[in-house]
Amino acid sequence: MQTNSIETQERVAMKCPVCKSPELHATDLEAGLTFFNCLECGGNWVRGVAYWKWLEHHGPNLPERWDQDSGLSLAEPGIHIDCPECRFRMVKYLVGHGFSFTIDHCEGCKGVWLDRNEWEALKERNLHDDLNSMFTSFWQDGAQKEARKKRLEQIYVSRFGPDDYAEIERVRAWLATRSNKLDLLAYLTDKDPFDV
Numbered sequence: 001m002q003t004n005s006i007e008t009q010e011r012v013a014m015k016c017p018v019c020k021s022p023e024l025h026a027t028d029l030e031a032g033l034t035f036f037n038c039l040e041c042g043g044n045w046v047r048g049v050a051y052w053k054w055l056e057h058h059g060p061n062l063p064e065r066w067d068q069d070s071g072l073s074l075a076e077p078g079i080h081i082d083c084p085e086c087r088f089r090m091v092k093y094l095v096g097h098g099f100s101f102t103i104d105h106c107e108g109c110k111g112v113w114l115d116r117n118e119w120e121a122l123k124e125r126n127l128h129d130d131l132n133s134m135f136t137s138f139w140q141d142g143a144q145k146e147a148r149k150k151r152l153e154q155i156y157v158s159r160f161g162p163d164d165y166a167e168i169e170r171v172r173a174w175l176a177t178r179s180n181k182l183d184l185l186a187y188l189t190d191k192d193p194f195d196v
Helices: 048-058 118-124 137-160 162-176 181-189
Strands: 025-030 033-037 044-046 091-096 099-105 112-114
Touching (some): 091 137, 099 118, 112 118, 137 162, 162 181
Antiparallel strands (some): 091 099
């Protein structure tokens, strides 16, 4: 028998860590998992213990979906915030996997702060059951590598222009399929390949 997870009996006096509104309201954004929502900024607080209990009953980890993107408006990584529950300074973790936003995790009470639409964006891609994995060094290494690649791509696009960058990427992909790639590169980089 499933019970309603909203903690109606408990009065929780937590301020929003982002906009400092005076109260977070308990709500079930997800069946069996209580979130504490800020009505001002739309952010959500999830207690670490509640998330782990929800994960235990949630079933197997869902495979990631790359085909979903509703274009939800997401917050950019902002200032560091303090935990609404225990007041520890929260740590920002990159989500990666095509997302540029961060989630805030409290090392003290293990809770997670999600800005407006972040839970929904994670859920669309079946990453909502991977929050605990996002805090691992393995996940963060991959997310940081992805962020570096994106920054370098932006540098190359600004240096070459979008059309030239697209063309050089096409040539690069074509070269990668050739067994004589080094000969082709030597030919391309030689100032005058016919000067013997």
